[in-house]
Amino acid sequence: MRVSLNWLREYVDLPTDDVSELKRAFDMLGHAVEEVEHFTAGWTDVYIGKVLRVAPHPNADAIRVTHVDLGDGEEHQIICGAWNFEAGAVVPVAIPGAVLPGGFEIGTRAIRGVESHGMICSERELGLGELHEGIMVLDDDAPIGAPFESILALPDVVFDLEITNNRPDVMGMVGVARELAAWYETDVKYPDVTLDTVAGDPRLEVVITATDGCNRFVAREMRDVSIGAAPLWMTERLRKAGVRAISNIVDVSNYVMLEMGHPMHAFDADAIAGDRLEVRWAAAGETLETLDGEVRELTGDDLVIVDDEGPTSLAAVMGGARSEVVDTTSRVIMEAASWNPPTVMYTSRRHDLRSEASARFERGVDPNLADDANARACKLLQEIGGGVILETVIDEHPNRFEPVAVNLNERTVQRLLGTGFDLARAESLLRRLHLDVAVGSELEVTVPTYRPDLTRPADLVEEIARLADFDTFAETVPTGPAGGLLIEQRRSRLAHNLLRGAGLIQAINLPFVAEEELAAFNSDTVDGVAPLVVTVRNPLREDQAKLRQSLLPGLLRKVRENRNRGLETVALFESGRVFFAQPWADDERVPEQPVRLAVAITGPFGGEGMGSQSSLADATTALALVRNLADGLGVAIERRPGTQAGFHPTRTAELAVDGAVLGYAGELHPELAEAFEISGRVAIIELDLDPLVADQPSVQMRQVSTYPHVDFDLSFEVDIGTNAGGLVAATVGVSELVESASIFDDYRSGSGERAVAIRYRLRAPDRTLDSDEIAGEREKMINEAAAQGAVLRGGSGTEAQ
Amino acid sequence: MTSNLTNPMNLNDSLDVLRRETVAAISEASDSETLAAIEAGAVGRESPIAAARRSLGKMAPEERRDAGRLINDVAKELEALVEERREELRADERAAKITAEAIDVTVDYTRLPQGRLHIIQQVMDEVCDIFVGLGYHIAEGPEAELAWYNFDALNTPPDHPGRLESDTMYLDYGKPEDEMLLRAHTSPIQARYMETHEPPVYIVAPGRAYRNDTIDASHLPVFHQIEGLAVDESIEFSDLKGTLAEFARQFFGSTTQVRMRPHFFPFxxxxxxxxxxxxxxxxxxxxxxxCKGVGWLEMLGCGMVDPNVFTAVGYDPEEVTGFAFGMGVERLAMVRHGIDSIRHFVDNDVRFLNQFPG
Structure with missing residues (x-):
């Protein structure tokens, strides 16, 4: 809502001119000032003049020689190229020395041999509008010789206010004035709505059949209206409000909408077919050509005003072309109707016709305002366009709104706002809003129908707080119970930090994917289609209509994009929800949506020394990261060969915790690497986060032995497909003295033979191991390995340290 | 000459000569090998001193004692000097080695892996931590959510524009009467939490939210929010203001001021x-x-919990009051870090993400 300060003063006496003080008042009333625009005369030395004579130019046909009275007793000869005026016209004149918008300087000069002492100006030349077909012709009573800006209400300041959806009443200058009057504790001066009418009945009757869509329909008929341009004072106000001037009839309806907050529509009464207007729901498929020339197909949720030939207006949203006011209009039906807000909301959005009017109707225009607003429009139109107003008013009023009474007790106010607010203070603040307040043991507040937002005690408390000025409230902090992170939340952060510490960068991707992308990492596809897909009913784009079931496609896209930016190494991780169309264990009512953790790495990865490149990320990198997570989170993650769609068939581990599959780690399938246009290997992991971050029993300390350790190596010939990690676990399992064991060599010959070398460290908690004991343990391990099919190739000595 | 040491008649003089020659040699020794040779030559197994000691046995007992003391004194003195010189040489060698192994500390010879948390994650964690410090717990909830929790439980009228498909993303899932959507804010978490917890409640609810917005410099269809809720016996408006002021000072700096302006939210x-x-x-x-000269930065929406919200979740609005607030994580990050477009957050350009340590 754009509010001109000069216009606003017509309705309220403001105690200040200070723009920042007024801005603060608007802000603190809850009508945030989005912008302050200063309007000044964009010129110097432009005066109001009266054209005395107009004569042809002796040497040119397209221009004329005028003589103009500027109130100084002299005749000023000015050459003019416009033809939209004759002698007697009152016009703006730039005299020699004037500077017009854009720095355009006016001087005395000869035009085709005749001297011109200045220029008669058009709207565009003065920066007041777009019109340039002719010069501006002012009202006959404009003061000759006065500076032109003196009749333009300049300078002026326009506050662009953000009006919240619950305040239809502030969508007009009068309502804005009412708010400032409450703030500054002063009165509102309401516009004059008294009419001079002539006896007579309108040629139309109005029937409302859609009584659930229309609350009230008020109309007056005016006859013999002269259509033309609206006066400058009105078009200037419209201009500052951001509304284009069109004709006096249309401008008046817009002006009253801005002034009173009630939209208005003017019909050409002679263009209405028949003598009856009906307000009804449109039939599906019905069409209407609206004012903007569009032919619109209607639905049963649209309200229309129809005459004998069908729809003539899309109610509340836009008039129809057929009954539009035109150059020949003289009989006008001025309508002020109020409509059911949701209907307007749906219709304006469905037809993409959001306007000043729909913005008001959506908030809920007070039906009890309709008659005054309508009268105001007729009064103004009569003032500027002449004609007569018929006495009989059409007033169909199917849904009557009555003021509501709201009781407010002191406790309610004090519970929310504090003990500084007793009943007397509450009363005086509410009275500033011109609410009717009866005082007893509590307040009985009668709320006028223009404030539909005030229906409950809490609503009144807001008004009290607002007028008390939010700035006057203290800053206190409640003392509640102690807070904290849940264990799972702490551990989730730990998981993030483990990956971050390992050198990965967290990505955040949108969860929308195309149907095809779902199949890439889903092992359960049927005929290439992934099951359990959750679909967005109203997606932004059709290729983003599905919710992701894996984080990997998004991550891989980002790997490629970063690669394409010239980065050799890209190491990303993401944690986020994936979605499956089946009931969720956490809440059966909503789809399954577990949090996943995923990793994608390509290029050289790990520590890097000068001259020594770190190794290229591959499946072993993924496995190492899984190990990092497992060790860092204190969770035993089992690894076994696994297959999963999208993963490399022979370089992928299935991960499990307590036997339950958690996810997969390995390498991107070469075919998919190609599909994602990523060259080289890509280490990938995807797993369910919840089991990893679930609470764990507190770790109990194990005694750290102070006795010496013994290291020895065993090398085994194994089958090429052996699960060597399992071999280590099995051999370790037969001895209680193993402190640690790790594979330090995994040799594969070209002919399919494989040897695995394991280093064991033995240590007893309570004694130094003797050589017999060590030999015995070693023997047990070799036997266990043999039982697993591993044949001893050799081993190092058992050197005590 | 030094062989004279075995001759008792010349012992005194000979020792003196040995001592002087050796002392001079020690002080001139420039490395530990030379020094070791001097030491061996003077007091080692084959040295004149050792020979002299061996010859003591042949002396008369009364001469032996004096000669022995004389030899020992010289030997001790020389050994001490050798040791002293050895320490000096060691120190010199250490110093030389230290000088030789100097590095240029302005060069990154080695780089260890160092990743980053996404700036959105960082800001979310930081905001949550601030509220944890103020006594809050962190609550989470589903992103694919029942319309009831997203709208109805939060006092959103059935015809509210936010419910339109142009604003909110709906899902084809479940029974038609349980309309399913992608939550438009994280407030449904508050409703869920109140349903399952008795007051007092002090929670923040971080997470993703969804709106049917096309991506541009200031809109994403998916963004992050942190909503807060405090419900207790005597929560007042000033508590809301004070809590958010404390948050703002911790997040933006200790001199930060806050201002509240009336606004409208259904809840x-x-x-x-x-x-x-x-x-x-x-x-x-x-x-x-x-701030473009305004002096204030619009940061978040808040208010006292609407009594209808309490009723919807089974709290008695006569028994408790509360406040709620909601902030956009992207906005917080953009304002504090001068980020000019919200698109950066989902572009995941490593060069962008790496700029924010943490």
Whole structure:
């Protein structure tokens, strides 16, 4: 809502001119000032003049020689190229020395041999509008010789206010004035709505059949209206409000909408077919050509005003072309109707016709305002366009709104706002809003129908707080119970930090994917289609209509994009929800949506020394990261060969915790690497986060032995497909003295033979191991390995340290 | 000459010569090998001193004692000098080695892996931590959510524009009467939490939210929010203001001021928007790039919990009061870090993400 300060003063006496003080008042009333625009005369030395004579130019046909009275007793000869005026016209004149918008300087000069002492100006030349077909012709009573800006209400300041959806009443200058009057504790001066009418009945009757869509329909008929341009004072106000001037009839309806907050529509009464207007729901498929020339197909949720030939207006949203006011209009039906807000909301959005009017109707225009607003429009139109107003008013009023009474007790106010607010203070603040307040043991507040937002005690408390000025409230902090992170939340952060510490960068991707992308990492596809897909009913784009079931496609896209930016190494991780169309264990009512953790790495990865490149990320990198997570989170993650769609068939581990599959780690399938246009290997992991971050029993300390350790190596010939990690676990399992064991060599010959070398460290908690004991343990391990099919190739000595 | 040491008649003089020669040699020794040779030559197994000691046995007992003391004194003196010189040489060698192994500390010879948390994650964690410090717990909830929790439980009227498909994303899932959507804010978490917890409640609810917005410099269809809720026996408006002021000071800096302006939200009454004083110019500069001279930065929406919300979740609005607030994580990050487009957050350009340590 754009509010001109000069216009606003017509309705309220403001105690200040200070723009920042007024801005603060608007802000603190809850009508945030989005912008302050200063309007000044964009010129110097432009005066109001009266054209005395107009004569042809002796040497040119397209221009004329005028003589103009500027109130100084002299005749000023000015050459003019416009033809939209004759002698007697009152016009703006730039005299020699004037500077017009854009720095355009006016001087005395000869035009085709005749001297011109200045220029008669058009709207565009003065920066007041777009019109340039002719010069501006002012009202006959404009003061000759006065500076032109003196009749333009300049300078002026326009506050662009953000009006919240619950305040239809502030969508007009009068309502804005009412708010400032409450703030500054002063009165509102309401516009004059008294009419001079002539006896007579309108040629139309109005029937409302859609009584659930229309609350009230008020109309007056005016006859013999002269259509033309609206006066400058009105078009200037419209201009500052951001509304284009069109004709006096249309401008008046817009002006009253801005002034009173009630939209208005003017019909050409002679263009209405028949003598009856009906307000009804449109039939599906019905069409209407609206004012903007569009032919619109209607639905049963649209309200229309129809005459004998069908729809003539899309109610509340836009008039129809057929009954539009035109150059020949003289009989006008001025309508002020109020409509059911949701209907307007749906219709304006469905037809993409959001306007000043729909913005008001959506908030809920007070039906009890309709008659005054309508009268105001007729009064103004009569003032500027002449004609007569018929006495009989059409007033169909199917849904009557009555003021509501709201009781407010002191406790309610004090519970929310504090003990500084007793009943007397509450009363005086509410009275500033011109609410009717009866005082007893509590307040009985009668709320006028223009404030539909005030229906409950809490609503009144807001008004009290607002007028008390939010700035006057203290800053206190409640003392509640102690807070904290849940264990799972702490551990989730730990998981993030483990990956971050390992050198990965967290990505955040949108969860929308195309149907095809779902199949890439889903092992359960049927005929290439992934099951359990959750679909967005109203997606932004059709290729983003599905919710992701894996984080990997998004991550891989980002790997490629970063690669394409010239980065050799890209190491990303993401944690986020994936979605499956089946009931969720956490809440059966909503789809399954577990949090996943995923990793994608390509290029050289790990520590890097000068001259020594770190190794290229591959499946072993993924496995190492899984190990990092497992060790860092204190969770035993089992690894076994696994297959999963999208993963490399022979370089992928299935991960499990307590036997339950958690996810997969390995390498991107070469075919998919190609599909994602990523060259080289890509280490990938995807797993369910919840089991990893679930609470764990507190770790109990194990005694750290102070006795010496013994290291020895065993090398085994194994089958090429052996699960060597399992071999280590099995051999370790037969001895209680193993402190640690790790594979330090995994040799594969070209002919399919494989040897695995394991280093064991033995240590007893309570004694130094003797050589017999060590030999015995070693023997047990070799036997266990043999039982697993591993044949001893050799081993190092058992050197005590 | 030194062989004379075995001759008792010349012992005194000979020792003196040996001593002087050896002392001079020790002080001139320039490395530990030379020094070791001097030591061996003077007091080692084959040295004149050793020979002299061996010859003591042949001396008369009365001469032996004096000669022995004389030999020992010289030997001790020389050994001490050798040791002293050896220490000096060691120190020299250490110093030389240290000089030789100097590195240029301005060169990154080695780089260890160092990743980053996404700036959105960092800000979310930081905001949550601030509220944890103020006594809050962190609550989470589903993103694919029942319309009831997203709208109805939060006092959103059936015809509210936010429910339109142009604003909210709906899902084809489940029974038609349980309309399913992608939550438009994280407030449904509050409703769920109140359903399952008795007051007092002090929670923040971080997470993703979804709106049917096309991506541009200031809109994403998926963004992050942190909503807060405090419900207790005597929560007042000033508690809301004070809590958010404390948050703002911790997040933007200790001199930050806050201002609340009336606003409208269906789920709070009174409702307000919170502005924070510009951390860049303290509200003083008309040319400030952060606040554009306004002095205040619009930061979040908040208010006292609407009684209808309490009723919807089974709380008695006569028994408790509360406040709620909601902030956009992207906005917090953009304002504090001067990020010019919200698109950066989902572009995941490593060069962008790496700029924010943490």
């Amino acid at each position: 709070t009454e009174p409702s307000a928007e919170l502005d924070v004083s510009c951390f860049n110019c303290d509200g003083g500069e008309s040319s400030c790039r952060v």
